[in-house]
Every structure is written in structure tokens, then in C-alpha cells.
Amino acid sequence: MHINRELKRLRWFLIAPALILFTCFTALPGVRALIYSFQKWDGFTEPEWVGLQNFQALLADDLFILALKNNVILMVAGGAITLCLALLFASTIHRGMRGAGVFRVAFFFPNILAAVAIAILWQQMYSTTDFGIINAIWMQIQQALPSVFLKKGEIPSPFPFTDSSHLIWSIVPMLIWTATGFYMVLFLAAMQSIPEEYYEAATIDGASPRQQFWHITFPLIREVFIVGIVFFIISSAKFFDAVWVMEAELPNKNSHVMTTVLYQKVFHEYNVGYAAAIAVVLFVLVFIATLITLNFSRKDTLEY
Amino acid sequence: MSRAISHCILPTYVQSVYNTIMFRYVFSIFLSFSIILVLAFYSDAIHRINDTAQEIKVVEVAIFKGAFGIEWHQQMAEQFNRENKHRNIKIELWGDPKLANILKPRLLRGNPPDLILDERLPLWLLIAADKLLPLNAPLAEPALGFEQQKWADRYSPGMLNMFKSNGNVYAVPAAFGAWTCWYNASLYKAKGWEIPKTWDEYIDLCEKIKQSGMVPIALQGKNSYFYAWSTYITLVQRIGGVEAINRINALEPNSFSHPDALKAAQVFQNLVANYYQPGALAMTHTEAQLQFIQGNTAMIFCGVWLENEMRETIPADFELRSFDIPGSPEWKGNDKMVHGQGMEFLFVPKAAKHPGIAFEFARYLVSPQHAPGMSRSIGAISPLREVNSPENFSPAIASVVDIVNDSSGAFNVRPYMLFPAWKSQVMDAAIQDLCRGTLTPEEFARTLDDGIAHEVATAERAIPDAVLLNPSDYGELHAH
Numbered sequence: 001m002h003i004n005r006e007l008k009r010l011r012w013f014l015i016a017p018a019l020i021l022f023t024c025f026t027a028l029p030g031v032r033a034l035i036y037s038f039q040k041w042d043g044f045t046e047p048e049w050v051g052l053q054n055f056q057a058l059l060a061d062d063l064f065i066l067a068l069k070n071n072v073i074l075m076v077a078g079g080a081i082t083l084c085l086a087l088l089f090a091s092t093i094h095r096g097m098r099g100a101g102v103f104r105v106a107f108f109f110p111n112i113l114a115a116v117a118i119a120i121l122w123q124q125m126y127s128t129t130d131f132g133i134i135n136a137i138w139m140q141i142q143q144a145l146p147s148v149f150l151k152k153g154e155i156p157s158p159f160p161f162t163d164s165s166h167l168i169w170s171i172v173p174m175l176i177w178t179a180t181g182f183y184m185v186l187f188l189a190a191m192q193s194i195p196e197e198y199y200e201a202a203t204i205d206g207a208s209p210r211q212q213f214w215h216i217t218f219p220l221i222r223e224v225f226i227v228g229i230v231f232f233i234i235s236s237a238k239f240f241d242a243v244w245v246m247e248a249e250l251p252n253k254n255s256h257v258m259t260t261v262l263y264q265k266v267f268h269e270y271n272v273g274y275a276a277a278i279a280v281v282l283f284v285l286v287f288i289a290t291l292i293t294l295n296f297s298r299k300d301t302l303e304y
Numbered sequence: 305m306s307r308a309i310s311h312c313i314l315p316t317y318v319q320s321v322y323n324t325i326m327f328r329y330v331f332s333i334f335l336s337f338s339i340i341l342v343l344a345f346y347s348d349a350i351h352r353i354n355d356t357a358q359e360i361k362v363v364e365v366a367i368f369k370g371a372f373g374i375e376w377h378q379q380m381a382e383q384f385n386r387e388n389k390h391r392n393i394k395i396e397l398w399g400d401p402k403l404a405n406i407l408k409p410r411l412l413r414g415n416p417p418d419l420i421l422d423e424r425l426p427l428w429l430l431i432a433a434d435k436l437l438p439l440n441a442p443l444a445e446p447a448l449g450f451e452q453q454k455w456a457d458r459y460s461p462g463m464l465n466m467f468k469s470n471g472n473v474y475a476v477p478a479a480f481g482a483w484t485c486w487y488n489a490s491l492y493k494a495k496g497w498e499i500p501k502t503w504d505e506y507i508d509l510c511e512k513i514k515q516s517g518m519v520p521i522a523l524q525g526k527n528s529y530f531y532a533w534s535t536y537i538t539l540v541q542r543i544g545g546v547e548a549i550n551r552i553n554a555l556e557p558n559s560f561s562h563p564d565a566l567k568a569a570q571v572f573q574n575l576v577a578n579y580y581q582p583g584a585l586a587m588t589h590t591e592a593q594l595q596f597i598q599g600n601t602a603m604i605f606c607g608v609w610l611e612n613e614m615r616e617t618i619p620a621d622f623e624l625r626s627f628d629i630p631g632s633p634e635w636k637g638n639d640k641m642v643h644g645q646g647m648e649f650l651f652v653p654k655a656a657k658h659p660g661i662a663f664e665f666a667r668y669l670v671s672p673q674h675a676p677g678m679s680r681s682i683g684a685i686s687p688l689r690e691v692n693s694p695e696n697f698s699p700a701i702a703s704v705v706d707i708v709n710d711s712s713g714a715f716n717v718r719p720y721m722l723f724p725a726w727k728s729q730v731m732d733a734a735i736q737d738l739c740r741g742t743l744t745p746e747e748f749a750r751t752l753d754d755g756i757a758h759e760v761a762t763a764e765r766a767i768p769d770a771v772l773l774n775p776s777d778y779g780e781l782h783a784h
Binding site: 042043044045063126127128129130135157158159160161162163164165247248250252253254264267268269270271 | 405408411412426429430433435525526527529582583584585586587588589591594595600724725727728729732733736740742
């Protein structure tokens with residue numbers, strides 16, 4: 001009895017630091033943000049209670065809808081390609097490709113870089129000055145095939161990848177480059193836990209590598225794949241750094257994502273209540289998307 | 305010792321956890337940090353007690369660390385401290401490039417520095433929220449180094465208008481910024497290119513540059529809301545005169561759709577389409593400026609901070625010079641007017657602990673006595689009258705000083721200061737769209753006008769009256 005009580009106290013003793021930090025830095029600010037979302041506040045004067053006015057304004061705000069659309073582009077275009085590539089690379093490495101260790105490290109490498117450093121790196125690669133390697137290649141292509149890419153009398157010119165009007169689509173390759181390694185390692189870990197006997201039996205039965213992938217590998221890592229989708233939804237909804245860096249801290253209607261609108265509302269327009277409403281909507285959207293995705297994963301779970 | 309502590313204060317189960325090597329290691333580190341923290345707090349407390357015992361008034365001054373740096377300001381603070389040692393006054397001056405972001409929570413908590421230099425903070429919002437002190441009292445004091453006149457009277461005309469409300473001046477500029485066109489004089493000499501006197505000559509020059517295989521103009525496209533906008537506004541004045549500027553500042557409906565402002569948008573769009581560097585809209589301001597410095601373009605529109613900002617990259621044989629954006633005899637505006645304004649604004653929060661000393665230091669910093677030193681040290685043009693001698697500046701800034709000294713006056717527009725949401729949601733995207741040709745000049749003007757009308761209609765606080773310029777004072781005729 002005494003030991004049980006002591007163990008209970010020990011549990012609280014061990015959990016207390018994390019609980020205190022979570023309460024102070026996540027739960028309480030979250031509740032405060034929820035309260036702000038029902039207020040009109042510029043950050044300097046007394047807040048005024050306005051009920052659901054911020055949420056009503058948000059739903060009619062073209063800027064927020066455009067930002068949401070940009071988040072969906074990153075989520076769908078970036079997510080689809082990233083997860084497919086990660087699956088392909090993980091599967092290839094799992095089946096014993098030569099130099100697998102090198103590829104694993106090379107693909108995972110972008111994950112150890114800071115998000116801002118990655119954004120600056122890609123900004124330089126996209127640069128329309130002599131520094132930009134991608135535009136240097138593009139100019140060479142224009143010179144080599146003028147009849148295809150240039151109008152009469154036109155001279156080769158760089159493409160403004162990081163111009164606000166193209167920025168979101170230009171971020172997709174960066175996102176893929178950055179994220180593929182992480183998901184590849186996630187899927188690879190799941191693949192490596194599949195018993196080898198399944199593949200041996202399938203090989204004896206004459207199954208091709210492609211059949212083995214679709215009938216053994218993918219069904220058995222499906223849950224991890226769903227977790228990957230959830231991770232991607234959350235990270236795409238919270239996407240901020242690259243847009244902020246590449247837009248020199250002032251995105252506009254062409255390049256905003258939800259978090260940059262949130263930042264702009266607080267720190268450029270001093271509309272804290274409205275920004276808090278965005279944060280609440282962002283939370284709800286991510287929560288719903290995660291619930292739906294997890295709901296899929298609970299169906300037909302295979303155990304081995 | 306730590307083992308003894310554990311025996312005394314910890315229960316049995318915790319002791320067993322403690323006795324593991326890892327936990328002991330972590331606990332020792334934690335204990336060491338705690339001791340260091342306690343000592344740090346203690347020494348800080350002793351320091352504060354000492355300051356209090358001697359009744360030293362520590363005045364905190366926060367400076368935006370931009371192209372002008374903060375070294376000169378720090379020298380001034382040290383000099384002020386030395387001169388006022390007997391009064392037990394101590395200026396503690398610091399700076400940061402992200403000053404506005406650092407200070408926002410402090411302003412909110414009511415614990416701001418005593419004196420702030422950074423107009424990137426929402427000054428109009430702070431004025432409306434009664435968070436700033438008026439500077440009328442120090443402005444009525446004698447100017448340091450020119451005691452016969454009040455500090456206010458030493459300011460060049462119009463310099464105190466930007467943050468004036470109900471007769472009170474809430475922020476004073478520490479420098480003057482002029483918007484001009486920069487070029488490399490040695491390149492122009494070598495190529496035989498002349499400085500244009502009229503807009504037609506300017507376009508001819510652009511053509512000559514283009515024919516020589518160079519790109520005429522670089523644009524800081526990522527910061528169009530400032531760099532492209534400023535050139536467009538200069539053209540509004542050149543084409544429509546100060547009346548066009550007055551219409552914008554008075555927030556008159558359809559002021560951007562007025563034929564003069566519309567023509568400025570057309571002229572600017574043609575300039576961008578024909579003579580700006582391809583891909584410029586994807587360039588940051590430093591990238592574009594480097595293109596100019598490296599000789600990939602022949603001109604760039606910029607403020608006076610260009611030389612300071614690009615100092616490390618300017619080659620020895622590069623003669624950086626400036627000329628004012630020309631007008632045309634067919635246009636209404638006086639082309640001797642400079643698109644310029646006060647910049648590096650100083651203000652004192654209402655919650656300042658030592659407002660009197662803050663006022664005094666502001667007057668010390670922006671004084672006829674110290675203006676030549678500021679010019680020599682950081683190349684900033686003073687907003688005060690008769691203190692900007694070209695010999696105090698580098699040849700590059702001296703060329704701007706010549707323009708300013710030769711000018712009939714200065715003008716600027718204010719909606720982007722009044723309406724942060726209009727600036728970030730409407731103006732920035734609209735000027736970029738005008739540059740890339742996805743908006744016609746008419747659509748551009750309509751977008752700006754609709755945005756202003758929305759801001760005026762939904763304004764929750766009284767909008768301060770504009771200080772309007774009289775066209776006849778600048779040799780311009782009233783439109784009929």
C-alpha cells in the first residue's frame with residue numbers, strides 16, 4: 001500500500017516538470033489566444049469583447065481564403081510527391097540497393113539544416129542574378145533551343161521563381177527536397193520491422209518485386225504511412241519560414257500562407273484578436289484533418 | 305555534499321533514483337546552474353543597490369540598427385555621459401535590426417525604453433492610444449550649438465509635420481532621406497553619357513544604355529512597397545505637382561485615379577517594362593543594389609543609405625553619385641522638389657522613467673553642434689537647416705546634399721504610415737502587379753483608391769489632418 005502511494009507520488013514527481021512547462025507555455029497561452037479571438041485588440045489599448053465578429057470577418061476575408069488555398073497547394077502538391085518519393089526510396093533501399101547507407105544519409109541530410117538556412121539556400125539557387133544555378137541552367141536551355149523557348153527578337157532572360165506570383169509553386173520542390181528524407185527514414189524503419197519470411201514465401205510463390213510491394217510492404221506499413229500523412233498535414237498547415245524569408249518578411253496576397261497572415265495581422269496591422277481567430281481556425285482545421293486521417297488508419301489494421 | 309543533501313531532504317524512492325549515476329550527473333549540473341543563477345541575481349541586485357545609493361538616473365535609449373549602424377549614437381551617449389557625470393546621469397544605449405519586434409511587448413507591458421529611434425513601430429497607433437509624449441517642450445528649448453533659436457526653428461521646413469497631431473509633435477527626425485537616382489560617374493564618363501535634365505533625356509539615356517548592352521535600371525523588387533513605390537510617387541509629383549501629392553495626403557476619394565496620378569502610373573509601368581532588369585521582382589534590395597554596384601545595371605533608385613549599406617562591396621574605381629529624377633516642361637510639377645522626408649524618428653513613450661533626460665538627449669543627438677560629426681561619421685544628412693555642408697560628406701552623399709541644398713522643398717505621402725493594413729494588403733501587391741504588368745494603370749489606381757476609401761470608412765479613430773503644401777510656394781500653379 002505504502003509502496004503504491006510512493007509510486008504514485010513518484011509518477012507525479014517525474015511528470016511535474018513537463019506538466020508545468022506544458023501548462024505555462026502551451027495550455028495557458030492557448031486558452032489566452034482563444035479569449036483574444038473573441039476580442040478586438042490592437043495590442044496597446046484595452047481589449048474590447050466582440051463575440052464572433054473576428055470569425056465572421058475571417059470567413060469573408062479574401063486574403064485568408066487565398067492563404068488557405070496556398071496551404072492546400074503545399075499540402076497536396078508537396079505532400080503527394082514527397083510521400084510517394086519517400087516510399088519509393090525507402091522501398092528501394094529496403095530491398096538491398098547498393099550504397100543504401102550513402103543514399104539514406106544524403107536524403108536525410110536536409111533535415112538537420114535549419115528551415116531558414118534551407119530557405120536562403122533555395123533563394124540563392126533560384127536567384128535571377130548570376131548566382132542562381134537554376135536560372136543559369138534555364139538560360140542555357142533558352143540559348144540552346146531558342147525556337148522553342150524564345151519569341152522572335154527576345155533574348156534569354158531569367159525566370160523570377162521567387163517573385164510573389166510564383167513563390168508558392170517554387171517552394172514545392174524545396175519542400176520535397178527537405179521532407180523526403182524524413183519520411184523515407186520513417187517508412188524504412190517500418191519496412192525493416194516486416195518479417196523477412198513473408199518476402200521469402202512470396203518469392204517462392206513467384207511474386208514479382210512490384211507485387212511484393214503492393215501486397216506485403218504497403219499493407220503492413222499502412223499505419224506508418226497514415227502517420228506520415230498526418231505529419232505532413234500538420235507541417236504544411238504551420239508552414240511559415242520559407243515564405244517569410246523569400247518574401248523579405250512581407251508576403252502579399254499572392255504568396256501568403258495562414259501563418260504569415262497571422263503574423264502580419266499581429267505585427268504589421270496590430271489586429272491581435274483577428275490573428276488569434278486565425279490561430280483558432282488553424283488549430284481546428286489541423287485537428288479535423290488529423291482526426292479524419294487517423295480514422296482511416298483504424299480500419300482494417302493488419303497485425304503481424 | 306550532494307549525497308548528504310539527498311539523504312536529508314529526499315524521500316527513500318527519490319534517493320534510489322538519485323543514486324543512479326545519470327541522475328546524480330544531471331542533478332549536479334542542475335545544482336551548479338542554480339548556484340550560478342543565484343550569484344548572477346545577487347550581483348545584479350548589488351549593482352542596482354549601488355546605482356540607487358548614488359542616485360544614478362539610468363536612461364535607456366533604444367536605436368534601430370539599420371544602414372546607419374549605432375556606433376555614432378553610442379559615441380554620442382558616452383560623450384553625453386561624460387559631460388553630465390556630475391548630474392549622476394547615465395545613458396544606456398543599445399540597438400538592434402529587429403528593434404520594433406523587441407519593443408512591442410515592452411510597450412504593451414508599460415516598460416518601454418526612455419527614448420526610442422524607430423519609425424517601424426506603429427507611431428500613429430501609439431499616438432492615438434496616448435502612449436507617446438509630445439515633444440513640444442524640448443522643441444521650444446534653444447538648439448544646442450545655436451542657442452539663439454529654438455530647436456524647432458532649426459528644423460528644415462516640413463520636417464516636423466509627419467507625426468504632428470492637434471498641434472503636438474510626437475516624433476522628430478534624426479536624419480533626412482531623399483529619393484534619387486544613383487549612377488557610377490566613372491562609367492558615365494567612359495561611355496560619354498550625360499546626366500539627364502528632362503524626362504525625355506532620361507528615356508534617351510536609358511535607350512543609349514540599352515544599346516550599349518547594359519541593363520539601364522535595377523529594382524529592389526522584393527521590397528517594391530518601398531522602392532518601386534517611392535519612384536512612382538516622385539513621378540506623381542513631377543506630373544501632377546504638389547497638388548497631386550496633397551490629394552493623396554488629404555485622402556481625397558479617387559486621388560490615385562486622378563488623370564495626373566494615372567499618368568504617373570503609366571509612365572512608371574513603361575519604365576519598368578522597357579528599362580528595368582529582367583527578374584528584378586524576385587530580387588531583395590541588397591541583391592538588386594549589388595547588381596548595380598557590380599556594373600550589371602547603370603542606375604538604381606534609392607535613398608541616401610545606399611552607400612552605407614553597400615560600403616563593403618563598392619569597388620575603388622566606382623564613383624557613386626546621384627541625380628534627382630527629372631521632370632518634363634509639359635508636366636505640372638516643379639522638378640527642383642525633392643521626394644524626401646525626415647527619417648530615423650525619435651520619440652519618448654509616456655511610460656518613460658526619465659522623460660526629461662530623454663528629451664535632453666534627443667536634443668543633444670539632433671543638434672546643429674553635432675550634425676557635422678554625424679555627417680562625417682555615418683553619412684546621414686541632418687534634417688536641420690544650414691548644417692549640411694557637402695565637405696562633411698563622402699562624394700556620393702555630397703551629390704545628394706547638393707540636390708537637397710539646391711531644392712525648392714521636399715514632399716512625401718502619408719497613407720502607408722496611417723494605414724498599415726492598406727500598406728501590407730493593398731499597396732504592396734498593387735505596385736508589384738503594376739510592375740509585372742498584371743494590373744493596368746487604371747486597375748492599379750482603382751485598387752489603391754478603393755483600399756483608401758475602405759480604410760477611411762472603417763477608421764475607428766480620428767484621422768489626423770494632413771499638412772498640405774501650397775503649390776505657389778514651390779513655383780507651381782494651381783490646377784483649374
